Amino acid sequence: MPANLPPEYFKAEQKYLSAKTLEERIIATQELIRVTPKHKGTEKLLSNLKRRLAKLKKELQDQKKRRMGGGQRFAVKKEGAAQVALVGAPNSGKSTLLKWLTNANPEIAGYPFTTREPIPGMMPYQDVQIQLVEVPAIVRGSYYGKGLGPQSLGVARNADAIALVVDLSSDPIEQVKTLLEELELAGVKLNEQRGDETLDESVVFRRAIIIGTKADADGAGRRFSDLKIAYGGRFPMLPVSPLKGGDAAQLKEMIFKSLGIIRAYTKRPDEKAAERPLVLHAGSTVMDVAKAVHKDFSQNLKFARVWGSTKFPGQQVPKDYVLSDGDVVELHI
Ligand SMILES: Nc1nc2c(ncn2[C@@H]2O[C@H](COP(=O)(O)OP(=O)(O)OP(=O)(O)O)[C@@H](O)[C@H]2O)c(=O)[nH]1
Ligand SMILES: [Mg+2]
Structure with missing residues (x-):
């Protein structure tokens, strides 16, 4: 030296x-x-x-x-308001869940790795469509090439949000740990903020929820309680029985809320609000609506009237007013 x-x-x-x-x-x-x-x-x-x-x-x-999952081979074209990847261990019930919530008709079977490629399906939620994508199962070692791991992790990275699908008939905490480890290796962090320490630009941050499946199984209630103690502070979570089916309203709402998007309905003076909403990131302003509608609006916007989140219906608000889900917006130029 x-x-x-x-x-x-x-x-x-x-x-x-x-x-x-x-x-x-x-x-x-x-x-x-x-x-x-x-x-x-x-x-x-x-x-x-x-x-x-x-x-x-x-x-x-x-x-x-x-x-990047070894290229574009497994990229799933986004449709609807947002894309959510269903990520879980083999046999955790992803296909059964997809079939329950969407128009997709995947093969369901009691052996592992039944699903060999990503399967998209559209889930209607009120007046928007959300795309769910089942990705081939993730196991320890997926990142290093096991099964279809790299491709699955590539699809998960590319999604707008991630639903960890865990089977409540076996240890869900172990399953979540493995999924988080594999995602972390793939540069995907869930429900964390980019901090100063994250210089690494290949790391992406995604919103995520946990869906506990097979809630009908023996001991599922107790396992879900343990899971809630371990991860409830970080992830919204819900136990469900996709095989039994039934009303999925609560689950759909949790999925929608996890996306961090809002719906805004534009309207012209003296007319009814649009039937189809604009879908925007949470935190969007009246100005963002104007930009989404037309360049002229954003350049000449003076103010707007808003119905919904305001104190009074049709209240006049400034251009930087932050909207809430469901707001009706009348732009004035
Ligand atoms: N008891 C019970 N069994 C379920 C439930 N959902 C799925 N199963 C069963 O679990 C097994 C696996 O279901 P799949 O939906 O194929 O699981 P998967 O996660 O898509 O599996 P892979 O594609 O192989 O990773 C099947 O035998 C299902 O019938 C449920 O809510 N309750
Ligand atoms: Mg499957």
């Missing part, structure tokens, strides 16, 4: 040692190369650092490839 290294070198080395992600290690190694004085005595050190950098970059590339 050459003796005449500047203090910046040791600072960068410290960064390298405490780096949590590949990206952070790459940045720290680049920094090490930059601050190392270039002369005969540092030649060996520099060539080692450059070799390390090349290796890390290759690793990052491989990771990104895996995270």
